[in-house]
Amino acid sequence: MNRIAHLALAVAVTLSSSVVVASANAADMSVTEIEQQIAQTQSDYDNYHKNLEAEEAVARELERELEALRENAALADVDRQAALIEMNLQYERMVEDPTLDITGVQKKYQEAVLAHKRLKDAITDKYNEWQNKLRAVEQLQVSKHSLLNTLESLKEKLNSARIDRLYAEFNRKNSVTVSHNVVCDRDETINKCMERGKNLAKQKASKRFLDELYDSLSDKVEAERRRSSSDAYVQVLRSEVTDSNFSGMGNFNVQMAVELQGNLKRNEGCQLLGLDKRYCVGAKNKAQDVAELVTETSTAVATDESVMHELTVRSNVYDDEVFIDGVSYGSTRLQIMLPAGEHDIEVVKRGFEPYRQTINLNETRTLRVDLERAKHTFAKGERIQDILAGDIPGPELVVIPAGTFRMGDINGVGLENERPVSTQDLMNSYGMSEFEVTVGDFEKFVEATSYVTEAEKTKGCAYYENGKAVWAEQRNWRAPGFVQTEKSPVVCVSVNDAQAYVDWLSEASTHRYRLPTEVEWEYAARAGTESDYWWGNGVGTDNANCGWCGSQWSNVSTAPVGAFERNDYGLYDTVGNVWEWSTSNRAQAGAVVRGGAWNFAPRLARVSTRMEIDPEFRSNYIGFRVLREQ
Known part of the structure; x- marks a missing residue:
């Protein structure tokens, strides 16, 4: 010891x-x-x-x-x-x-x-x-x-x-002195030749300064790799001719001192370094982004034609699709010239209610669309719900189809316990709760059975502070240390508590409920993908509630279940919000948590991340979802 x-x-x-x-x-x-x-x-x-x-x-x-x-x-x-x-x-x-x-x-x-x-x-x-x-x-x-x-x-x-x-390194000022020689055209006036020489000198100074900026960057290797696709530029602040003369052959020589400013927007910085946009879209930049957007709109000029007008369509989401008179014109922000008259506008995105409107276009117009999240839309999977004894509605379930998938660290960026990658066959379909079990769901169970959780019996519930799990006797599923509603995922529950809940579901519904195995959990969470997250290999911004994931709940508390888009099998919050209990033959104690949490880093919310935990452990960042066998 x-x-x-x-x-x-x-x-x-x-x-x-x-x-x-x-x-x-x-x-x-x-x-x-x-x-x-x-x-x-x-x-x-x-x-x-x-x-x-x-x-x-x-x-x-x-x-x-x-x-x-x-x-x-x-x-x-x-x-x-x-x-x-x-x-x-x-x-x-x-x-x-x-x-x-x-x-x-x-x-x-x-x-x-x-x-x-x-x-x-x-x-x-x-x-x-x-x-x-x-x-x-x-x-x-x-x-x-x-x-x-x-x-x-x-x-x-x-x-x-x-x-x-x-x-800081790119958006700096500097003065560059350049010399340039031009040959005046025979039909060109002296003033025009001089102006052309000065403009070419300023272009030369700008190119030199831009090269110097990239070469002086601490991350110049990464930046140079993406330089061709970057919108970074330099701006001429002031220029002064320090010397000029004409030669006898009609050549104009000019020497200029040019003051320049590097210009790189923060959101373009992420693109230049190949980082997720969430590192560049923060609260301190939103005002700047809005100002830039307003400027772009105010300077947009419609084509001056008697029967054509400019329509600008904006929405509150990314990756949507705009249909005008039944024809797809791509995603917003969209600017297009249309004939005057009536037009049918439709803006759609998976997981949101479609927007439809007929407009009479008789002038330049901006249409602002606010899409609302759809409450009951499924791409795949049948939705079922059992009625429990006492006419209590059971958890809402999605049918996960049988199939085969590769399990583990497919992309080679995970932890040692995610390897080796193995092929798993699931011979039977099963029902998985589309949401993590909520406070409201758990309260129905407690009211029906008078169950007392292990956190309420002894030692309380752990929370994450100063880099470690700290136990607090007064914390439990009713008071986890932050404000929650009946739609919040229940936390501060051990495996035994979760098992008691599924046992009650089985008895009250006459169907067999249980905790998912980690094979079943990962198969459902992947939803047919092989990326680190079901939407891709980058966590993005505001796609999930995990630490530093850009949501309003990140590093603050759990989010209400269903606050983000569901995966292609119809499951919400398989990334972040709370770690979810699952069972495993690989784990020494038989219990593994999956999926990441509101206060854990995005890398730990990847679909293959697994953490073996003692079954009696409970914290305000661990919850669960249930599985129903057919």
Whole structure:
């Protein structure tokens, strides 16, 4: 236990120092400082992972030793019984023959009893040692996951800091002195030749300055790779002719001092470095983005034709599709010239209610469309719902079809426990709750059964603070530490609590409900894809509720279930919001959480990420969803 205590103390110090860094604003730390912290935290994590594996190996060895002692105790008990029988036989003979010496068999019986007792005592000691080791390993597992989240948080800060650095390095001013020589055309006036020479000199200075900007960037390799597709540019602020002259051959020589300014919008910085847009679309940039959009609209000029007018269509979502008179014109923001008169406008996007309107176009017009999320739209999967005893509606389910898929770290960016990638066959379809089990759902169960959760019985519920899981006795599913509604996913529940809920569902519905296996969970969450998230390999912005994912709930609390778009099998919140309990034959304790959470980094919300947790653990970032067999 001393080794565990020392290790836990070392980890606590590491986590504490790492979290201080992770919680700092990117503006307070340079890219180099964050990279150094990442390297140190990664080293700590790697060493800690090795130590944890060693402790798990010790726990397994103790279990084997315990089993060996139990086997030896069983054999010793057989010896004790045999010695007792022999002593009783000799005692009966001694009754007939008092001169018979039975000291030897008595001693043998005494030795057998003592040997059996020693083994029983050894079993008790070994069992206690094993249980203590298991408890220590459980705490180390939780701390390991916390350290991993700290590491991923630092990586989030690093990307934000890289964008800040790029923005500062590119958007700077400088003066460039250039010389240029032009040959005046025969029919060109002197003034025109001079103006042409000065304009070419300014273009030359701009090109030189732009090259210097790219060459001086700290991330110049990444930036140069995407330079051709970037909208970054330079602006001439001031120019001054420092020397000029005409040669006898009609050549004009000019020397100019040109003051220039680099111009790179923050959202274009992400594109230049190949980073997700969420690192560039923050609260501090929204006003700038709106101002730019207004400027673009105000300067748009319609073609001056008597029977043609310009229509601009905007919507509140990305990747929508605009149909005008039944013809698709692509996605918004859309500008198009149309004949005057009536036109049927339709804007659609999967997961939203379609927008339809007939307009009479008799002038330049901007149409602003606000699409509303559809409440009951499915691309795939039948929707079913059982009515429980007492006319209580059961969870809303989506039928997941049978099929085959590749499970694990397909793209090679995951953790060691996500490998190897394996092909899994699911022979039967099943129903999966389209939402995580909500507070309202769980409350119906508690009211019907008077069930008391493990968090309410003892120790409370854990929450994530300063890089580790902290227990709070007053926290439970009713009070997890943040405001929730009946539509919030229930948290602070252990596997046993979740199992009690599905057992109640099974009894109340006469159908078999249970927790999904992690194979069934990943198959349903992938929804036929092989990317890290069901929509692609990048987490994007405001696609899910996870740490640094750009939603209003990120790193704050859980979101109401169904706040984001469902996957292609019809399931909501398989990415982020709360980790979800599943069962697994691979896990030593049989319990694994999947899917990420509101306060864990996006990389840990990938579809193949798996974390083995003790079944009795509960926290305000772990919930569950249910499966119904056919």
